[in-house]
Amino acid sequence: MPLRIGIFTYEDESISISGACDRAKIACDSRRRNYKSMIYPFDRGMLTEIEKKQYIIENLDRVIRERQIEVYYQPIIRTANGKVCCEETLSRWNDPEKGCLSPEIFIPTLEETNSSYKLDLYVLENVLQKLKVQADNGLFIVPQSINLSRSDFYSCDIVEEIRRRVDETGIERNRIVIEITESALVDDVEYMTREIKRFKNLGFTVWMDDYGSGYSSPSLLQKIPFDLIKIDMLFVRQLEEEERSRIIVTEIARMGGDEFVVIAQGEDYDNIDILMGMIAKLNHEHHLENQVVVAAGMARHQPGEKVADVFRKADRKMYENKRALKNER
Known part of the structure; x- marks a missing residue:
């Protein structure tokens, strides 16, 4: 201990x-x-951090009500065809008093106080609003992924809360992807496995997020029916230099099934073409043609008509799904 x-x-x-x-x-x-x-x-910085955490706890409901937490959408690009096949949601807390609060601060704070479900449901509602605008304007879409915290499953019936909100908007359930981190599973694997199966039985897609960042148990990949695995970038950074890393990533991909995701965030944006070429080579050599890679960079989609404007200007050739959602309903 x-x-x-x-x-x-x-x-x-x-x-x-x-x-x-x-x-x-x-x-x-x-x-x-x-x-x-x-x-x-x-050190005195610890008191400052505690003050920030207390501010987050006391003001969460207000900033959600006033929509001061903004939702961004990061494209996920399939290396096989170079097209966007999904978008990952990211949240940023822009407070008029405290400025931009880092997710590294407010997300762990919300998890510790069992309040993260409020943020995650707020993000979902923003996603559904965006998809509804696209549907009403006959615009094409790709699935949208949202991250759930471990505490969400203990604070409320998160499966039912998500199902109800999705069904109320008329959006197909397979348009929403549920992401759960590897670390969220280890404390109670049996319970989390049941909850993941509930999502899948309802028609939602479920991904494992950040595999390789912590516990990295291969047995989890065999026991829990994930549709897709997101491999942590720490693995990927070593692919070009170490044969051992390439073998590990390849074997993880094979255990994971048809697809896996490689993360390339923030500072890796300039190197995304190199990364995609490297992963495409790995796919070809080991017959993993369906693999995808997350391209860095965030595209902000505003509520209302601005969403429609964004997608009208977008090049449809960039996206896998060119059919309008309205035509599918």
Whole structure:
């Protein structure tokens, strides 16, 4: 069992003994997700981080109501044909008082307080609104993926909440892709397997997100019926230099079935052509023709008519699905 120790150096007599103990506890809890035995000294930045977390907890309902959390859509491109086959949703908290809050801060905070389901359902509602605008304007679409946190499954009946919202809009369930991280599964594999099967029985597609970022148990790929696996970028960065990494990624892809996803985020945008060529070569050599790769960069789709404008201007040749949603309903 790992041991975490928080230390506060008592130099200010204006701080009470209980206050000093609180600061040591803050230092100890600051790396709660680190499972190594470590000693953590307190610093004032930890208080600032706690203040931010408290602000997030107290203001979540307000920023959702005032739509200060913006949803972005990142294209997923299939290497076999170079076309967009799906879009991944990303959220950004733009607060008028605090500025842009990093997802690395607000998402773990919401997970710790079992409030992440509010954000995830808000993102879903934005996605459904965008798809509805596209449907009403007879525009083509591709499936949209949303990320669910582990705490979503314990805070509410997230499967039913998503089903109800999707059905109320008239959007086909297979247009929504559910993403669940590998780390969300390990605490209760049996329960999460049942919930994933519920999604699949209702007609939703389910992906494993960030495989290889933590636990990386091959047994999960065999036990849980994921439709697709997203391999963490840490694996991919080593593909060009290490034969061993290429073998590992190839075997993971084979275990995962017909498809897997490679992540290329942010700073990798300039190298996306190199990455796609590398993965395409891997696909060809090992007969994995259906693999896809996530292209970096975020395209912001505004609510209402602006969504229709975005897709009217888009080159339909970029997308796999050229049929209008209206014609399918």
